[in-house]
Amino acid sequence: MSQLKDLLKAYLRIIHPRVYYENAPESATYPYLIFDFPNELSDGESVNVVVVDIDGWDRPADGDVTLLEAIMEAVNGDGDAENPTGLNKETLTAEKIAVTFYLDRKLNLRDDDKRIKRRKYIYQARLFERS
Numbered sequence: 001m002s003q004l005k006d007l008l009k010a011y012l013r014i015i016h017p018r019v020y021y022e023n024a025p026e027s028a029t030y031p032y033l034i035f036d037f038p039n040e041l042s043d044g045e046s047v048n049v050v051v052v053d054i055d056g057w058d059r060p061a062d063g064d065v066t067l068l069e070a071i072m073e074a075v076n077g078d079g080d081a082e083n084p085t086g087l088n089k090e091t092l093t094a095e096k097i098a099v100t101f102y103l104d105r106k107l108n109l110r111d112d113d114k115r116i117k118r119r120k121y122i123y124q125a126r127l128f129e130r131s
Contacts, residue, residue: 004050
């Protein structure tokens with residue numbers, strides 16, 4: 001999972017400079033992205049299905065979510081199988097893994113702090129490991 005974490009973090013940093021795994025520090029500057037792998041299923045062979053959550057957080061002074069939504073759309077891209085522009089239908093590779101992402105859901109989350117705006121995109125990722 002370490003290779004997947006490093007691969008995804010590097011990819012997301014191309015889109016936005018503030019990317020954190022699991023939690024952001026208290027001192028994090030808005031907007032930022034947090035990603036996590038809440039679930040993994042294995043077929044017992046070489047393919048795993050990994051659920052990938054990507055949360056966008058912002059606290060705009062005027063309450064406008066335009067910047068946050070633009071960041072999240074850049075994360076997802078247009079999903080064009082021939083020339084993906086974001087994670088949806090994109091395949092990332094590293095030395096021992098290849099992983100393809102498929103958008104499952106987009107959620108508009110409410111925070112207890114009304115100033116904070118959140119979006120969550122959930123992907124099903126097919127992870128192939130090479131030996």
